[in-house]
Amino acid sequence: MSTLLKIENLHVRVAGREILKGVSLTVNAGEVHAIMGPNGAGKSTLGNVLAGREGYEVTEGTIAYRGRNLLDLEPEERAAEGVFLAFQYPVEIPGVNNTYFLRAALNAQRRHRGEPELDSMQFLKRVREKLAVLHLKDELLHRAVNEGFSGGEKKRNEIFQMALLEPTLAILDETDSGLDIDALKMVADGVNAMRAPDRAFVVITHYQRLLDYIVPDFVHVLADGRIVESGDRTLAHRLDEHGYAWIAERKLVGAA
Amino acid sequence: MASALLEALLECDEGSRGPAWLADARRAAADALAREGLPGARNEAWKYTSLRALEQSRPTRDSDALTRAVDASLFALPVDGPRLVFVNGVYRADLSHVQSIEGASISTLGATANGELDPWRALLARNYESVDAAFARLNTALVADGPLIRVAPSARIDAPIHLVFVGAGRDIAWNARVLIELGERASLRVIEHHVGADATAQLGNIVVQASLGAAARLDLVQIQDTAADATLIRRSEISLADDATLSSHVLEIGARLARHDLDVDLRGRGARFVSRGVFALRGRQHADTHLDIRHDARDTTSDIMWRGVADDRARGVFHGAITVARGADGADANLSNKNLLLSPNAEIDTQPVLEIYADEVKAAHGATVGQLDERALFYLRSRGLPPDEARHLLIAAFCATALAEVPADLRAHLEAMLTARLPQIGDA
Numbered sequence: 001m002s003t004l005l006k007i008e009n010l011h012v013r014v015a016g017r018e019i020l021k022g023v024s025l026t027v028n029a030g031e032v033h034a035i036m037g038p039n040g041a042g043k044s045t046l047g048n049v050l051a052g053r054e055g056y057e058v059t060e061g062t063i064a065y066r067g068r069n070l071l072d073l074e075p076e077e078r079a080a081e082g083v084f085l086a087f088q089y090p091v092e093i094p095g096v097n098n099t100y101f102l103r104a105a106l107n108a109q110r111r112h113r114g115e116p117e118l119d120s121m122q123f124l125k126r127v128r129e130k131l132a133v134l135h136l137k138d139e140l141l142h143r144a145v146n147e148g149f150s151g152g153e154k155k156r157n158e159i160f161q162m163a164l165l166e167p168t169l170a171i172l173d174e175t176d177s178g179l180d181i182d183a184l185k186m187v188a189d190g191v192n193a194m195r196a197p198d199r200a201f202v203v204i205t206h207y208q209r210l211l212d213y214i215v216p217d218f219v220h221v222l223a224d225g226r227i228v229e230s231g232d233r234t235l236a237h238r239l240d241e242h243g244y245a246w247i248a249e250r251k252l253v254g255a256a
Numbered sequence: 257m258a259s260a261l262l263e264a265l266l267e268c269d270e271g272s273r274g275p276a277w278l279a280d281a282r283r284a285a286a287d288a289l290a291r292e293g294l295p296g297a298r299n300e301a302w303k304y305t306s307l308r309a310l311e312q313s314r315p316t317r318d319s320d321a322l323t324r325a326v327d328a329s330l331f332a333l334p335v336d337g338p339r340l341v342f343v344n345g346v347y348r349a350d351l352s353h354v355q356s357i358e359g360a361s362i363s364t365l366g367a368t369a370n371g372e373l374d375p376w377r378a379l380l381a382r383n384y385e386s387v388d389a390a391f392a393r394l395n396t397a398l399v400a401d402g403p404l405i406r407v408a409p410s411a412r413i414d415a416p417i418h419l420v421f422v423g424a425g426r427d428i429a430w431n432a433r434v435l436i437e438l439g440e441r442a443s444l445r446v447i448e449h450h451v452g453a454d455a456t457a458q459l460g461n462i463v464v465q466a467s468l469g470a471a472a473r474l475d476l477v478q479i480q481d482t483a484a485d486a487t488l489i490r491r492s493e494i495s496l497a498d499d500a501t502l503s504s505h506v507l508e509i510g511a512r513l514a515r516h517d518l519d520v521d522l523r524g525r526g527a528r529f530v531s532r533g534v535f536a537l538r539g540r541q542h543a544d545t546h547l548d549i550r551h552d553a554r555d556t557t558s559d560i561m562w563r564g565v566a567d568d569r570a571r572g573v574f575h576g577a578i579t580v581a582r583g584a585d586g587a588d589a590n591l592s593n594k595n596l597l598l599s600p601n602a603e604i605d606t607q608p609v610l611e612i613y614a615d616e617v618k619a620a621h622g623a624t625v626g627q628l629d630e631r632a633l634f635y636l637r638s639r640g641l642p643p644d645e646a647r648h649l650l651i652a653a654f655c656a657t658a659l660a661e662v663p664a665d666l667r668a669h670l671e672a673m674l675t676a677r678l679p680q681i682g683d684a
Contacts (some may be wrong), residue, residue, distance in 0.1 A: 074643075087638075101649070104649065106640050
């Protein structure tokens with residue numbers, strides 16, 4: 001089993017404040033990892049650092065992706081190398097047609113990888129296949145990127161983009177927040193359809209609910225910038241029963 | 257306090273042409289110019305646009321306008337209709353094609369006999385009371401040519417009329433006048449298209465006057481793509497009777513110094529004005545757009561959306577004034593102007609002004625000057641687009657929203673013209 005992502009002792013500052021305080025995490029191909037934790041624990045910071053967002057200063061530690069230093073790569077290089085972040089708050093881009101954007105993005109990635117670009121016929125064929133798998137209406141394609149989309153539509157669009165771009169490492173940042181149960185199932189179906197031996201997922205979530213549909217191999221609890229607990233899927237259920245305070249109490253007991 | 261520039265320009269006058277009333281109007285305009293000159297640095301309406309450099313120039317009338325070779329590919333557009341070409345303000349039959357259209361009468365000022373100009377008197381002899389309109393005075397004093405278009409009541413002209421103004425040659429000054437009259441329920445599409453045949457300094461001065469009868473509709477597309485060293489002063493005055501509609505699109509990408517005054521008078525009840533415009537400037541270009549919209553009747557609507565982009569050391573000015581007169585109840589005015597600065601040395605000044613003297617008015621305005629949205633940029637990059645491609649895509653989309661309602665035959669062409677002026681992929 002090959003290691004896709006190896007994070008060691010990661011410290012990250014945002015606006016002068018230390019948010020991640022020594023995170024270590026190893027993700028192998030084929031695995032699904034869930035990162036849970038209370039608000040403000042640093043979950044989204046982890047996702048943003050992996051995608052290469054500006055303003056996140058790594059002060060200590062390393063991130064290796066497929067054996068390379070991920071921090072050396074620009075955001076678009078990470079994308080072309082197979083890293084995908086489903087945004088917690090997808091950005092509305094008026095005037096940019098969704099289909100046009102996706103084809104430009106996919107072809108930019110393919111150019112980077114030395115693969116031939118897809119013409120519009122080939123691209124549309126691929127789009128239709130993915131739409132069918134995700135039970136999406138193609139009306140989505142004709143609109144501007146996320147413009148006027150409902151919260152649920154934005155999240156579905158993230159999953160659709162993921163399906164189309166076929167990343168190797170997909171990070172879902174609270175994709176479940178604000179979704180009703182049908183949208184949640186659709187998101188989960190999309191992820192489950194893509195699970196593959198050469199692909200891994202990091203699912204960041206506040207609630208255990210999503211993990212009923214996307215069954216993780218590992219669950220990690222992130223609190224105050226550190227992973228304080230790791231376990232199998234049953235950890236998510238225990239968290240759901242006892243709440244995050246339970247972790248903090250256990251830590252206190254352990255420290256005493 | 258006439259400047260040397262004005263003296264030089266007025267010397268170009270060939271004497272009082274036209275009927276007596278026009279000769280009077282020309283003299284009055286020239287006198288006002290001689291008395292008050294051009295707007296100075298303290299003039300509020302011109303405070304962002306200095307004429308000092310222009311006043312150092314001594315352009316003259318073009319004596320070769322009828323014979324200059326002009327490449328017709330300069331102004332090719334994917335539209336099918338009559339085309340009238342004016343080179344340095346002079347009609348060029350050899351470059352034009354005007355077939356007869358039922359319900360429309362198309363002629364030129366230069367070829368119209370004195371006695372037949374009377375129907376245009378109110379427009380041609382308009383008295384400009386303020387020094388703000390000094391260039392309109394200049395135009396009245398000197399103009400010799402330009403298209404005259406009249407559409408009969410209820411006539412709907414589908415073929416767009418393409419009016420081309422070519423600036424050519426060094427140190428030339430020219431004037432042109434466009435007069436349009438639409439009868440009741442008439443409709444017309446007009447494309448006013450400015451191009452430059454060569455990159456030399458010159459001064460163009462055009463006044464467009466349109467009068468829309470009740471329930472008439474004018475679709476006006478103005479493309480300002482003249483030469484990079486040219487100065488182009490434009491004034492568009494349009495008045496709308498009851499239930500008339502003006503749909504206006506402006507694309508400003510050319511000229512070293514461009515000034516456009518767009519004056520719209522919603523004088524008839526239920527008259528409606530939809531304004532879309534975009535300027536994209538680079539280098540040391542300077543473009544100043546002044547909208548002066550007057551709601552003078554009940555239930556009138558203005559819906560204004562402009563976009564601006566400035567790169568390098570360019571400067572853009574947008575002044576959007578909407579006045580709702582006493583008694584113009586039920587007026588609905590909406591103005592939005594968003595701008596992008598692409599360089600730390602570029603500058604954009606935007607000023608929306610609402611003056612409301614009526615009751616029960618709906619009015620909203622908003623203006624912003626900002627930079628590219630970093631979140632949007634990161635979003636596109638996170639999907640694999642390189643930064644310059646992502647920037648280009650965002651800027652083009654930002655501008656293109658102002659062209660979304662241009663008829664399809666023209667839209668792709670205008671978008672391509674616009675896109676060619678934006679920072680290119682690989683420029684960074």
